[in-house]
Amino acid sequence: MKEKISLKQTDPQLYELIIKEEQRQREQLQLIPSENYASKAVLAPLASVLSNKYSEGYPGKRYYQGNKFIDQIEKLAQERLKRLYQAEYANIQPFSGAPANFAVYLALLKPGEKILAMDLASGGHLSHGAKVNLSGQLYQTVFYNVNPQTEKLDYDEIEEIAKKERPQLIIAGATAYPREINFARFGEIARKVGAYLMVDMAHIAGLVAAKVHPDPVPHADVITATTHKTLRGPRGAFILARSELGPQIDRAVFPGGIQAGPHNHVQAAKAVCFYEALQPQFKDYARQVIKNAAVLAQKLQEKGYRLVSGGTDNHLLLIDLRPQNIDGRTAALALEEAGIIVNKNKIPFDPGTAVKPSGIRLGSPAVTSRGMKEAEMEQIASWIDQVLQNYQNKQLLEKIRREVVAFASSFPVPGLDS
Numbered sequence: 195m196k197e198k199i200s201l202k203q204t205d206p207q208l209y210e211l212i213i214k215e216e217q218r219q220r221e222q223l224q225l226i227p228s229e230n231y232a233s234k235a236v237l238a239p240l241a242s243v244l245s246n247k248y249s250e251g252y253p254g255k256r257y258y259q260g261n262k263f264i265d266q267i268e269k270l271a272q273e274r275l276k277r278l279y280q281a282e283y284a285n286i287q288p289f290s291g292a293p294a295n296f297a298v299y300l301a302l303l304k305p306g307e308k309i310l311a312m313d314l315a316s317g318g319h320l321s322h323g324a325k326v327n328l329s330g331q332l333y334q335t336v337f338y339n340v341n342p343q344t345e346k347l348d349y350d351e352i353e354e355i356a357k358k359e360r361p362q363l364i365i366a367g368a369t370a371y372p373r374e375i376n377f378a379r380f381g382e383i384a385r386k387v388g389a390y391l392m393v394d395m396a397h398i399a400g401l402v403a404a405k406v407h408p409d410p411v412p413h414a415d416v417i418t419a420t421t422h423k424t425l426r427g428p429r430g431a432f433i434l435a436r437s438e439l440g441p442q443i444d445r446a447v448f449p450g451g452i453q454a455g456p457h458n459h460v461q462a463a464k465a466v467c468f469y470e471a472l473q474p475q476f477k478d479y480a481r482q483v484i485k486n487a488a489v490l491a492q493k494l495q496e497k498g499y500r501l502v503s504g505g506t507d508n509h510l511l512l513i514d515l516r517p518q519n520i521d522g523r524t525a526a527l528a529l530e531e532a533g534i535i536v537n538k539n540k541i542p543f544d545p546g547t548a549v550k551p552s553g554i555r556l557g558s559p560a561v562t563s564r565g566m567k568e569a570e571m572e573q574i575a576s577w578i579d580q581v582l583q584n585y586q587n588k589q590l591l592e593k594i595r596r597e598v599v600a601f602a603s604s605f606p607v608p609g610l611d612s
């Protein structure tokens with residue numbers, strides 16, 4: 195590629211690091227459920243002159259001149275996004291998931307008002323009001339958890355908490371929840387207590403777009419999502435809403451305070467991502483993501499692993515490693531030595547800490563993008579088991595690492611090879 199040749203000449207040190215990272219992404223199995231491979235078409239605008247432009251404001255209402263083409267790009271992305279989700283309003287400017295969430299809080303709440311969200315410990319996200327996050331400092335926050343027995347959401351309990359606490363905003367959506375979320379029920383609860391319902395579908399945006407996960411659009415007042423997870427786009431986010439909330443969300447994104455000039459190169463890459471997600475092949479991809487996660491779950495269960503909630507309905511799995519007497523950190527490090535990339539993760543009601551939790555979180559989106567199917571999931575489950583049973587055996591980890599490199603090399607990497 196032209197860009198690579200010029201980078202190699204100008205900055206060989208950085209060039210080498212990118213080449214090494216390319217090799218790592220090619221040789222290892224990427225099982226972190228929030229990661230994916232963007233296509234060459236999505237990556238192209240990121241390395242384009244669109245990065246040079248300033249365009250504070252919105253199409254037709256900019257504070258800078260020279261935005262004739264940028265306006266067209268932003269409108270194209272918005273139209274595609276609205277079509278993808280049949281949404282009334284879309285804002286494609288948020289830089290990432292956490293700022294998108296913050297824009298919604300700024301738009302709908304006054305400081306000190308109350309948010310009801312899923313507890314971080316049950317799989318919620320930091321930006322949903324955790325005390326260490328600004329969202330937990332500016333707003334009052336109360337949390338719901340999963341049921342300790344089923345490890346699934348208990349909607350009757352959420353309704354009880356909502357009736358008692360009377361929040362102004364209820365958030366549905368998670369970062370480590372392997373089950374479908376009943377958005378219709380969340381909508382009913384929110385209406386009963388007069389709260390707005392925000393759905394953060396960052397993890398499942400691609401599954402929702404492909405209609406392989408229940409759709410939050412008819413039930414939520416506002417929806418946030420990231421573009422870089424199951425949706426396979428660039429790093430970034432967007433907000434959807436009922437049309438009457440549009441003007442206040444626009445104002446919260448800009449000039450409300452969390453960001454100024456939109457990243458035009460990323461907006462263009464989002465437009466490509468939405469185009470790709472509108473194609474029929476994207477549905478096949480999303481269906482395979484779910485099938486692959488289900489097979490990975492089943493094969494690991496057959497080998498004696500305990501999955502939080504007993505399985506998965508979506509793209510991710512949480513494994514409780516206490517029966518194996520390994521903590522999540524040790525497991526993730528051993529798997530990395532064998533070329534299998536997962537993340538350590540707390541499980542619900544975890545007696546461990548965030549640095550040394552009891553579980554690992556893994557998922558199928560990235561390996562599915564490389565064309566892996568059920569048979570490959572069975573092989574991956576077998577390697578995971580061998581590593582976890584022999585995590586101190588360096589020789590075996592090295593042997594598996596070499597096998598993984600050979601195995602991975604027969605699956606093209608989107609963005610690099612295809």
Ligand SMILES: Cc1ncc(COP(=O)(O)O)c(C=O)c1O
Nearest residue numbers: 228290291292319368369394396
């Ligand atoms: C549910 C959820 N919301 C928001 C975010 C934050 O997204 P970002 O890292 O793009 O700020 C994440 C990230 O993993 C997430 O899982």
